[in-house]
Amino acid sequence: MIKVVTLLFKKPGLSKDEFRDYYENHHRQLGEKYLAPHALRYVRRYPILAGDGADDPEFDVMMEVWFENYHAMESAMGEMTTETAQAELSEDEEKLFDRDRTQSFIVDECESDLDEAEAQRDHEEL
Numbered sequence: 001m002i003k004v005v006t007l008l009f010k011k012p013g014l015s016k017d018e019f020r021d022y023y024e025n026h027h028r029q030l031g032e033k034y035l036a037p038h039a040l041r042y043v044r045r046y047p048i049l050a051g052d053g054a055d056d057p058e059f060d061v062m063m064e065v066w067f068e069n070y071h072a073m074e075s076a077m078g079e080m081t082t083e084t085a086q087a088e089l090s091e092d093e094e095k096l097f098d099r100d101r102t103q104s105f106i107v108d109e110c111e112s113d114l115d116e117a118e119a120q121r122d123h124e125e126l
Helices: 016-035 070-080 083-096 114-125
Strands: 002-008 041-045 061-067 103-108
Touching: 002 070, 016 041, 016 061, 016 070, 016 083, 061 070, 070 083
Parallel strands: none
Antiparallel strands: 002 061, 002 103, 041 061
């Protein structure tokens, strides 16, 4: 499973509420339009302020997109980099993001089956 993780920062002058509202009610739909034929999941995660002396995250949203394999990811990126898609996406991103601060990572995701781990632990305790 391949996942793209992107840390996004709001454009200066937008409140956190304005940023989230615009992303979820407008920009998200553009992401879905171009990702739906290729991706398995498209998730936005908004940080909750940590408080208690912990460092608050510097980003405003973490976007995660899952792909079955590298080929599916390349297909999505190919579609999103066409002249038409770039014009549409760039225009909308300019309203929302501080694009110079965007950070993206491609990761190979490994997930634990916690139900299985718990069953194994319970079996060992017998």
